[in-house]
Each structure stands twice: as structure tokens, then as C-alpha cells.
Amino acid sequence: RAALVAHVVRGLVHAAGGVVVAGRGPVVRPVPVPGVELLRSLGPDAARWALLQPAGHDLPDLDPSRLLSQREDNPLFRVRYAHARTRALMRNAGQLGLAAEPQPESGAYDHPAETGLLALLADHPRTIEAAARHRAPDQLARHLVGVADAFFRFHDRFHDDCPVLPSHQHKPSAVHRSRLALADATGAVLAGGLHLLGISAPEHL
Template identity: 90%
Template structure:
């Protein structure tokens, strides 16, 4: 189950509760679900009960949340729903829903997250001669298009100007690092243009980690092809129940929302930081299982359902990294 599908499920649950006279509230047009800010709070959380109880206080929100909890927990694909004060619903999906998400990402490939979230929405954006503002504007146009919105005339992006010209940036950093340097910081922050940090192939360089994670995934997929192993999420295998896997799945599921938010707020830095989070989560996932149950089996072992499931998760992660880097105009290397 993808976040978009879960959002529709929660909205449908609200509507049915109103139709059955169990709730007396105005049904919203849409419901948002988000990845919880900390572990142990389910796969997704929603504040819909708080919004429905607006003006009624915490007690009403908790009552509404409990009504929705009882209904949601009976929904196929949802394993557990918990109510947390002052009225949040923390939703845990079952293994079949996780497998469905992996299949959805792999099916869409690098275009996963593109959609119609901003259909009918006009995003004002103007041109600029300053190199950083011009680059941000160009990337935002692509993000808006990927989200189904339309760019209309407006002022250029408000960002702190680059202290050096575009030509100098390309000469000292190359295209990938130059773009990353200008796009990753929030618009109000001054970009770090130090080549020793931006071109470093070490773990303290976020761009390196993102590109390395993608290259590592592509190497896994090449090795899997040589071993005749087909990636396929198999929920009965016991995969996708470790916190490292669940955390990575949550970030993949959040990718469409991040693209929409980056487009709506004209802030490609949100996408850049999200990609760092995805890469770091993948590297933790990969390193954690390297000794116990690696993504690929050693030569003396036969591939199991767990291997195929984790390989599919790695492949889905590669699609998200490739698609996100493409939206930023940065290469996703096959080798590094």
C-alpha cells in the first residue's frame, strides 16, 4: 500500500463513518499521511482526527481517532492502528502492503513519485540572471511538471546569491557537484562551494553518499543477473519486518510527497535532503544484513525468498535515487 492509497483509505473511512452516523463532521477533500518523526510510531501517521475536531478540543479528537481506529484496523493491508495524544493515528502496515509498495516503485521506475498532486495548481515563478536563482527556477519547473502543476509568471526564486559565477563553479566543481552545492542548502543559506568537501569521495560528503548508494545498488543488480536471481518482494519470507527495512520503506513511500512539497514551496533543497536520507537508510540496511543475511547469497548458498525480497527493496531504492537525482539534474552513476 502506497501513502497515496493509504490516504484514500483513511478518507474513505471518514466518509463511511459519517454515512453511518458514527461521526458528525465535515468530510475533508483529502487526508495527509506522513512518516512519523521517530521510530516506534508505526509506518505512517495522520492528524485527520485533530483536523476534524478543530475547535472541539483534545477530548473530541481522541474520540474521533478511536472511531477511525476501530474501522481502519479491519482494513486489509493494515496490521495495527494506535491512537496517540492529542489525537494522532499511528498506522502500521502488514508485510503485504510493504511488498505492494516495493512493486509500485519498481513498476514506475525513476518516475515513481510523479503524478497529479498539483493538478489545477499554478505555481508563480519568474526568471533570474543570477546563477543560483536561475538553477533553482529551472529545477522547480521540472518538479512542478512532475507533480502535474503549471508554472505561471511570478518573481524569481528568493535565494542567497552564489559568490562566484556559473563558469567558475563548473571549472572548479564540475556539473554534478556545482548543482548540488547550489541546490542542497535552503534558499536562505549561503552555499558551501569548497571543492575539498564537495568532491571528496568520503562518507562526510552527502552527494558522494547518494551517488555511491545508487552505484552500489546497480552493482547488486548486475551481480544478481549473473547469479540468475530475480528480485521479487515475498511478504511471507519474513523480510520487511526489521526496523532498518521499515525505515527505508517509509522513506520510499514518502518520496511522492517530498516531490510535491519541493514543487509547491519552490524548494528543491527538500528533495536533495530527502535523497541523502534515502541513501543513508539504504547503506544502513545493506551494512546491517551484510554478515547475517546479505542482499545476495554467497556462492555456496542458494537464494532464498528473503534474498529476493531484499534485492527488490534495493532495486526500488535505486529507482527513487535515480529519479530524484534526475529531477535535480545530477547524474546517477552506474559505477563509482
């Protein structure tokens, strides 16, 4: 776990624009421990999440029934599913000939579901910097869960009265294009964050 955290932190430092300086610190030598076969059975993505998501002073949860569950109570599934949903929206938008266009006007995103998601997206660079500075990939993992949950609130809030994509009875509008841009940015943040943790971000789940 220590070796994995050190490896991820180096990537976070580079992503934040810093330089990794080789110091005279303790050498981490992985040794066989009970549970290593369990980690292998989880697969690389779930195993990495299990080791990186908890704070450094907390023990990882290695329960396969939770880590491999494709339900809402699994944070990793929520993050990856949110990413997959954003990619599906972009594919469907392409079929409709609808392009994402952020609204430059101040106050264009005025609903709490929009502003909440936008605030988390804007905080992403600072989160990466803080995770690198404190050698705490768990901060990034928790941030990604927050972004995913905010995306679902945003998507579900507008699904019936004014969805991200226009339905048959609605023509594409600037509102649709601006919300599509917000979904596209969410997908980029989730994919980028998972990549920094060494976890895949599939476009289909």
C-alpha cells in the first residue's frame, strides 16, 4: 500500500506542475502478506481503489462483495458509472448533431444542482495539488465521489422538466448545449482523476 501511494503521489505531483525530488527516505520493500491473493482476485481497479480511497490511518476495506458491487452503495461504481453516463450523453448528442457550448455569461448556471457541480469541477485542480502536497490520494478519491454524486443530482434534477438532451417535443437550445458542456467537463474530470489513481474509466458499464 505504501509503495502504491508513493507511486500515485509522484503522478499527482507531476499533474500539479511540481517536481518529484529524490530524497534519502526509507525504502519501501513490499513483502508477502495475508490478503495478497485477495487483492489479485479483485482486479487492478478495485484493488487500487481499496488501497487508495481510505485515509492513510484507516484500514482498507477488502470485501469483494462491496468492492465489486455494481450498486449505488459502491463509491467506485458510482464514479465510473457517472463517467460512463457522461460519455453516453456525448454520444447521443453527436447523433442529434448537438454540440456542447459553455455559456460565457455570468449566472448562466443558476440552479443549485448546476452551481454545486460547477463548484466541484472548479475545485478539481486544487484537490490534486492538495492530494500531492499531503501525500493523500484519498483526497482525490473522495473528491471524485463528490463529483459523481453532484453529477447525478444535476442529471436527475433536469431529467423530466428540462433534460440535458432535448426530447422529441423540445428543440435543441442554448440551455441544452450549456448543460451538455457541464456533463462533458464532468466526464473529463472523472476520467482524469481515475487515471491519476491508475484506475480505468470505461465508456460503457
